[in-house]
Amino acid sequence: LTKDMKEKEIQESLAETLKPILLQSTAHGIPRATRGPHWFRRVFWITVFMVCFLIFAVQTFYLTTRYLRYHVNTKLRVVRRQNVTWPSVTLCNLNKIDRLNVESYNRNLSNGDAKVDVKNIWTFSKDEIDRFGVQIDDFIIQCSFDSQPCTSDDFVKWQNDIYGNCFTFNHKRKKPVTSVREGSLYGLKLVLYTNVEGYDKSVSQVAGVRVSIHPRDVQPFPESEGFSVSTGTATFIRIHEKNFRRLSHPHGECNENTWPENMQLTKDSKYRYTTKACNKYCLAEFTYKKCNCSSSLIVDLPEVKPCNYHQEHTCLDHVLEDYSRGSLLCKCEVPCKEVKYKTTFSTANWPQFEYVTYFVRMLIREKGKLIYAKASEFRNVMNGSLFDHHSVHAVWKSMSLEFSKVEIYFDDLSIEDIYEESQLTFMTFLSNIGGTLGLWIGLSIISLVEGVEVIFYLLSWFYQIKIRYKFNDAKREKEKVMPGEMQSNGLIFGSTVV
DSSP states (O other), X not given: OOHHHHHHHHHHHHHHHHHHHHHTOOSTTHHHHHHOSSHHHHHHHHHHXXXXXXXXXHHHHHHHHHHHTTOEEEEEEEEOOSOEEOOEEEEEESOSSOHHHHHHHHHTOOTTOOOOOGGGGGGOOHHHHHHHSOOGGGTEEEEEETTEEOOGGGEEEEEETTTEEEEEETOTTSOOOEESOOSGGGSEEEEEEOOGGGOOTTTOOOOSEEEEEEOTXXXXXXXXXXXXXXXXXXXXXXXXXXEEEOOOTTTOOEEOSOOOTTOSTTTTOOSOOOHHXXXXXXXXXXXXXXXXXXXXXXXXXXXXXXXXXXXXXXXXXXXXXXXXXXXXXXXXXXXXXXXXXXXXXXXXXXXXGGGHHHHHHHHHTOOOHHHHHHHHHHHHHHHHTTTOHHHHHHHHHHHHHHEEEEEEEESOSOEEEEEEEESSOHHHHHXXXXXXXXXXXXXXXXXXXXXXXXXXHHHHHHHHHHHHHHHHHHHHHHHHHHHHHHHHTTOOOTTOOO
């Protein structure tokens, strides 16, 4: 066979193989282009199919690109609950060290013992803060929760860099506190004594209480997350719980409650991961490694001394500079699951003038040394003047400068559940691709199976063509060799005889 004849035979064989399959295809346009009686009609349908296929390809590229961007939608739903676990409530006096405690300690020192200087409070250790800071019996005067009294045993004391001794109600080390009712009658009520006389005016310029409301398993940082309550007021704090759920990779970058591996100080942390805690620990750890001192009380290593800014200021400034530039490699992502409490405040003047007498009698029964002394002072003033208007007014004015009342309660037991959903899930992506296939070229899953069938037939046809022509080529080569072999054996072809 000549080359042209061979190509023509292959084309005819391919056409015979594909034509029955194309005529039975469920893809729109292909059967019409195959069985069209005129070339013009076949060209028309082929053109229509190619244009639709091009549009399908463009739209599929757009859908694929959109899917691979992993966009999310943020949704909100309100979930009603029958009971609610209370958050932790942390209370701190704005005075880090009680000056009166330090002065009492210095007066009772033996000869040769070093005195404590209040001006060095920023380098105090945890033990020193625990000893010279505000004590709970002289700070929390009254406490009740859900109309039931609470005591100092319901609080956990710990030390903060800025505010010294802080006290947390409903701490994670205590049994969880729950509530089934909302409103101020069933919340946490506190009367707090700030002891302004114990403030060191060179350090503490504001009198009041720092309050922080946070989840039980989250480490509190009242200096950045809390709010201040002034004296002489009753502050009503309504709280509402919000639950945040974020999608992790590939939709976003969030942390699944795992502390970064390069942070050694967090290995024994019993608190849940938060972005703020991660940043705090990161800065404290790099300060410890570079300056060999502790810049924060969260570094609970007994062999590490607190940083003295006057001595290590150069090193500390370099660490802060590196931290601000982001060169400390602190990969502190937002947590994938997070609980926050929205707070709303309202205040009223407290105490009222008529309430002074009753309040002084109540203070006499308290067991704190400082508060008992203050109550005795109030009582002596009032008894010495036979409870005249001026003496009561003086006591009332003093109380307004040193006492605060705080009420914390849920305004509603429902929670706001704020969560992220994938804007385009894989199933939605497949549905969009399927819709595009059906709209532009009329394909379905069955049509795709037909395509697989066509590929199978083409491979089968190619294999058969290859085997057939290989056999024919071998046969022709054999026929070329056979006449020579016959002549050498004395065989005569045609009219020639041996």
